[in-house]
Amino acid sequence: MTTYRVTIANRENATFEVEARRPLLESLRAQGVDLPYGCKYGGCITCAAKLTAGTVNQRRQVALNNRQINAGYVILCVARPMSDITLEIGVDSHGELYRNPFLDPLEPHELKASPHQEPDDGP
Numbered sequence: 001m002t003t004y005r006v007t008i009a010n011r012e013n014a015t016f017e018v019e020a021r022r023p024l025l026e027s028l029r030a031q032g033v034d035l036p037y038g039c040k041y042g043g044c045i046t047c048a049a050k051l052t053a054g055t056v057n058q059r060r061q062v063a064l065n066n067r068q069i070n071a072g073y074v075i076l077c078v079a080r081p082m083s084d085i086t087l088e089i090g091v092d093s094h095g096e097l098y099r100n101p102f103l104d105p106l107e108p109h110e111l112k113a114s115p116h117q118e119p120d121d122g123p
């Protein structure tokens with residue numbers, strides 16, 4: 001069984017040993033970390049946290065756009081660690097998560113990439 005170390009930077013650098021195959025939300029909650037969550041399938045963004053070091057596999061998430069991913073956000077209910085990682089958790093990690101789309105619209109490269117997107121044929 002492969003395990004990795006998770007450090008939670010904004011919880012006094014508390015560390016936890018987690019299984020590589022298990023979603024981070026599940027592993028951390030099982031060890032007493034109080035984390036918000038909703039859908040548990042990667043769709044609602046409630047469980048977002050900020051990854052500041054290391055890598056995760058979160059290909060099953062559908063909640064984040066490219067801007068949020070590039071800012072370091074991960075969806076803990078589906079993300080699995082691929083190395084030792086450092087996270088910031090909870091609402092105090094959400095400073096760059098939300099942005100008013102009317103005041104500051106996303107650029108095309110910041111939108112969610114779609115593997116099934118067809119070329120625009122125009123009107």
Ligand code: FES
Binds near residue numbers: 037063
């Ligand atoms: S709980 Fe909904 S995206 Fe993780």
